[in-house]
Amino acid sequence: MDLRFSDEVRRARDAGQPIVALETSVVAQGLPYPDNLAAARACEEAIRRVGAVPAAIAVVDGEVCIGLEETAMRRLAEGKERLLKLSSRDLAVAVATRASGGTTVSATCELAAAAGIRVFATGGIGGVHRGASEHWDISQDIAALARYPVAVVCAGAKSVLDLPKTMELLETAGVPVIGVGTDELPSFYSLTSGLKLDHRVDDVDTAARIARARFETLGQGGLLYTVPPPEETALPRNEVELHIASTLAEADRQGIRGKAVTPFLLAEMAKRTGGKTLKANLALLTNNSRYAGQLAVAYARRA
16 A cells, blocks of 8 residues: 655654554544644644654545644645545545545554554544434444454544444454443443443553454454543533434434534534533543553553
8 A cells, every 4th residue: 555654653663663543534524623633733742742653644635644744734624625534435536536534433444554553542433323223324433443453542432323232233343342441331422331341451551462462463353442531521421412312313304414423413512512522522532642652652562
């Protein structure tokens, strides 16, 4: 695969430094400007502070970029041009037509694996949407997680999803879901979901050994490390559920489907909670990035 590395990421690769992949759909579609640019910078800084190197992944003018220079990141954040929301299925179209766009979890997993990056930080993964038995809206993220050897650090799955069905499908796909300091799946904005996890880690060295065993010893696909959002910005689960129900009803009324649901949900939830969900989202993104940086460092030192 023809990849364009930023100068910082290229130097890190040459020196054997730990690297953390970052998705860019949250910048191009997920958060409003300038919060999206501030979030991207905060995530990168959190990774650098623990000794790893951030590699934001995107397609810019048809080039697959592993690590973004400031001008490219600002282009995605400002959104003054048509930007694609790129899952794995969209990559060929973007490259062939020299388009630009932010990568979702599935595309970031694929491109990180191609670049030899084994740790990736995001907010929440996609999965089985509510009402999937009628419309079959199931994210490509799960297939990508099963296939590509990348440890994905997240705050669980996105709140809009059917979390029990998402967990069932992850199990069917053979993707381990491991709680970081918790026995329960976090639910993005909230600390809990009511769903118990089979596996838990309490130190980053153990997390790194598990990832190494899966990728190097067994030659298997990806896995999830679920990190509860920071307690000081987390929202009560019942409150979030009420807002989600009303927001989804509004999305249905407006005919919003597929990829457009998540950006609509984020914007509406921020309005309905007086900005609390936006604050929580920014905090968990940074928190996940920090843990991912620590995991990458532990993975690299082969503890």
